[in-house]
Amino acid sequence: xxxxxxxxxxxxxxxxxxxxxxxxxxxxxxxxxxxxxxxxxxxxxxxxxxxxxxxxxxxxxxxxxxxxxxxxxxxxxxxxxxxxxxxxxxxxxxxxxxxxxxxxxxxxxxxxxxx
Amino acid sequence: xxxxxxxxxxxxxxxxxxxxxxxxxxxxxxxxxxxxxxxxxxxxxxxxxxxxxxxxxxxxxxxxxxxxxxxxxxxxxxxxxxxxxxxxxxxxxxxxxxxxxxxxxxxxxxxxxxx
Numbered sequence: 001x002x003x004x005x006x007x008x009x010x011x012x013x014x015x016x017x018x019x020x021x022x023x024x025x026x027x028x029x030x031x032x033x034x035x036x037x038x039x040x041x042x043x044x045x046x047x048x049x050x051x052x053x054x055x056x057x058x059x060x061x062x063x064x065x066x067x068x069x070x071x072x073x074x075x076x077x078x079x080x081x082x083x084x085x086x087x088x089x090x091x092x093x094x095x096x097x098x099x100x101x102x103x104x105x106x107x108x109x110x111x112x113x114x115x
Numbered sequence: 116x117x118x119x120x121x122x123x124x125x126x127x128x129x130x131x132x133x134x135x136x137x138x139x140x141x142x143x144x145x146x147x148x149x150x151x152x153x154x155x156x157x158x159x160x161x162x163x164x165x166x167x168x169x170x171x172x173x174x175x176x177x178x179x180x181x182x183x184x185x186x187x188x189x190x191x192x193x194x195x196x197x198x199x200x201x202x203x204x205x206x207x208x209x210x211x212x213x214x215x216x217x218x219x220x221x222x223x224x225x226x227x228x229x230x
Contacts, residue, residue, distance in 0.1 A: 033217065035218075042221075042222045043205065043207075043220040044220075048215060055215055056215040056217050058217075090159065092159075092216075096216070104161075104216055104218060105161070106159040106160070107158050108157055109157075
């Protein structure tokens with residue numbers, strides 16, 4: 001099976017712009033989660049989608065949003081970019097049964113640089 | 116609320132030496148614990164997970180971890196370090212019984228392996 005794919009892998013934007021990142025989960029997985037990774041804050045949970053519904057949301061401003069499509073692919077959007085949004089954005093997929101032993105499989109990430 | 120603390124942001128060992136990466140968790144309910152590894156410019160790869168079936172968990176690449184409830188610890192070990200083990204390691208927790216796949220990560224430990 002193909003793993004989790006994320007596009008684009010690298011992105012450079014300027015302050016004030018908006019950006020959309022895409023994530024394709026492993027075939028058959030219905031849950032997609034997003035995480036932000038920065039040197040200062042580490043790995044922080046952004047949100048989780050299951051069957052096109054947001055199941056959980058992290059403590060991020062409303063500029064961060066996401067959605068999931070019927071084929072389980074997910075996008076996240078960041079509007080009005082700030083310098084502090086520069087980070088590695090990781091997507092993870094799982095079957096979505098919310099069983100505690102369920103494994104989340106991570107994609108390679110999208111590295112966003114805001115200038 | 117769940118949390119994870121990784122003791123030591125950097126650990127340096129010689130090739131062939133024992134690797135010990137420390138992780139302590141805080142959880143009011145039985146936790147489910149994971150260790151992930153991240154190589155440079157890559158996403159996270161699951162090393163192993165604790166699912167309450169056994170306190171000693173064996174993972175990939177010769178790593179193992181022991182769950183100790185009395186010490187609220189889940190330390191990662193490997194008897195003999197290889198150069199290829201140099202990477203960043205993350206301990207993560209997910210609350211049992213919750214309808215979410217959200218993972219809470221520790222700050223990470225960078226493992227350096229010296230020849």
